[in-house]
Amino acid sequence: MAEPAVIARSPITPAEPPSVVDGWEVSGRRSGAGLTLVDCMPLAKILVRAAPDGAVGRWLGTPFGRAGTNPDGVLVTGSGPDEWTLFGPHGSGRALVGAVEDLSGERELVSALDVTHGRTLMRLTGAAARPLLSKLCAVDLGNAVSPNSAVFRSSVAKVITDVVRDDRSGVPSYLVHCERSYGSYLFGALLDAGAEFGIEVDGYTSTEMRGV
Amino acid sequence: MILIPCPHCGERNVSEFQYVGEALTRPNPDGVDPEQWRSYLYLRSNPAGPTVESWFHRAGCRRYLKVERDTVTNEVTSVTLPGRGGPQP
Ligand SMILES: [Zn+2]
Numbered sequence: 586m587a588e589p590a591v592i593a594r595s596p597i598t599p600a601e602p603p604s605v606v607d608g609w610e611v612s613g614r615r616s617g618a619g620l621t622l623v624d625c626m627p628l629a630k631i632l633v634r635a636a637p638d639g640a641v642g643r644w645l646g647t648p649f650g651r652a653g654t655n656p657d658g659v660l661v662t663g664s665g666p667d668e669w670t671l672f673g674p675h676g677s678g679r680a681l682v683g684a685v686e687d688l689s690g691e692r693e694l695v696s697a698l699d700v701t702h703g704r705t706l707m708r709l710t711g712a713a714a715r716p717l718l719s720k721l722c723a724v725d726l727g728n729a730v731s732p733n734s735a736v737f738r739s740s741v742a743k744v745i746t747d748v749v750r751d752d753r754s755g756v757p758s759y760l761v762h763c764e765r766s767y768g769s770y771l772f773g774a775l776l777d778a779g780a781e782f783g784i785e786v787d788g789y790t791s792t793e794m795r796g797v
Numbered sequence: 798m799i800l801i802p803c804p805h806c807g808e809r810n811v812s813e814f815q816y817v818g819e820a821l822t823r824p825n826p827d828g829v830d831p832e833q834w835r836s837y838l839y840l841r842s843n844p845a846g847p848t849v850e851s852w853f854h855r856a857g858c859r860r861y862l863k864v865e866r867d868t869v870t871n872e873v874t875s876v877t878l879p880g881r882g883g884p885q886p
Contacts, residue, residue, distance in 0.1 A: 649805070649858075665858055666805055723810055730807075737806065738857050740813055745856040 595626035596705055596768040600786040607675045611789035618785035620711030622775055625789060627675035630704055630762070633685055634668050635695040641688050645669050652734045652749050660760075662736045662749050670747065672706070672760070675791070705768020708751075709775060710758040713782035718759060720778045722748070742774035799871050804878055805858035817851035819843075820863055820879075845869050851879070 592608040604613030609627040635641040637648070647653040649663040659681065660672040673681050678699040689695035709717065715726045721742040725731060733752045741748065744767045749760040763771050776784055799811035819841045824833050842848075845868055852864045865875040 666860065738859075739806075739809065740856045 593627070593702065595624050596765055597624045597626070597707075597772045598769075599624065600788065604788065606789060606791050609675065609789075612786065614786060614788040616785040616787040618711070618783060618787075620713045620717070620779055620782050620784045621709075621787035622772065622779065622784055623708045623710070623787045623789055624772065625706045625708050625760070626768075627789060628701075628706055629671075629673040629675060629678035629681060629699070630701045630706060631671040631673070631678060631681045631685070632664075632668070632698045632700045633671060633695070635685075635689070635693065637667055639693045639695070640690060641685055641693065641695050642667075644688050645671075650736050652736050652751060660749070660751065662747075664736060664738060664747055670700075670762075703765050704762050705765050705771065706760060706762040707768075707772055707775070708758060708760050709779075710753060710756060711782070711784075712757065713779070713784075714757045714759055717775065717779045717782055717784070718748070718761075721774060722746075724748075726750075742771060742778075744771050744774075746771065799873065801852060801862075801864060801873055802876050803854050803857055803860075803862060804876060805860060806854065809854070809857055813854060813856035814862075815853040815855045817853055817861065820849045820851050847874070 589605040590608065591605055591610045594610045599610055599612035600614045602613045604611050606627055611627060612624065633641065645661050647661045647663045649666050652660060652662040654660055662670045664670040671681055678701050682697045682699050685695065685697035719726055722739055724737055724739045731750055733750055735750045738745065738747045741761065744763050746761055746763045751760050752758050800808050801811055801814055802808045821837055824837055847865060847867050849863060849865050852862050854860055854862060861879055863877045863879045864873060866873050
């Protein structure tokens with residue numbers, strides 16, 4: 586069988602061995618470490634701007650500062666007072682933009698922008714994810730202030746970064762995303778800060794969105 | 798370190814914000830004379846004490862905020878979202 590063609594790359598060099606998922610060059614590494622960092626670049630990322638009380642805002646449902654999964658398995662994060670970032674399975678970007686545009690009708694001012702290639706997304710998972718992030722970010726990550734499904738934008742390792750707490754089977758997990766050009770630096774900064782906790786790079790799998 | 802309590806994001810380090818400047822009332826462009834317009838564009842009172850100014854939450858909600866701050870003590874006494882009327886960012 587011929588090697589699948591690579592048509593998209595992350596700004597982060599994939600850890601050996603390389604693999605291809607839906608045209609994306611990803612890492613095929615499988616780590617069993619207690620603290621892992623995954624480059625989730627292939628996931629679809631849609632930036633939506635709309636009025637919170639409009640048709641689109643009501644459909645999206647999650648308020649600013651919170652995340653929720655809609656019935657289609659799309660993670661909807663309230664990333665600003667009238668702004669949402671949607672995360673869907675790889676390749677779902679066009680359909681997601683279409684779904685938002687269909688809902689917006691003609692009277693509502695809505696923008697839906699596919700920023701899949703424009704932002705770098707990574708997932709940090711493990712019991713030590715919180716102490717690691719606390720080294721780089723001043724926001725209180727304790728459960729009282731930042732429980733599961735909390736969303737905020739702040740400075741992480743001096744990069745303007747969106748953080749989504751999205752625990753997986755009770756294990757603390759954070760989706761972290763920033764402008765594409767800072768992605769490689771932020772990935773390195775997280776690995777550097779995680780060295781004392783035994784962090785390892787894990788590969789991307791096509792089931793990354795499952796159970797979100 | 799100055800902490801600014803953003804109405805959207807909560808208390809954040811000042812390094813997340815961008816200082817915009819003194820909040821001024823924009824004169825109505827219809828009927829304003831050049832002297833008033835120049836004063837609006839270029840002149841600032843720069844007080845030693847309480848002042849109302851605009852800050853931009855660059856690394857947070859990306860909103861302009863109206864901040865009341867004492868320029869001597871750096872104490873921030875109030876942060877609100879700019880509304881209609883009064884000095885505007
Ligand atoms: Zn803010």
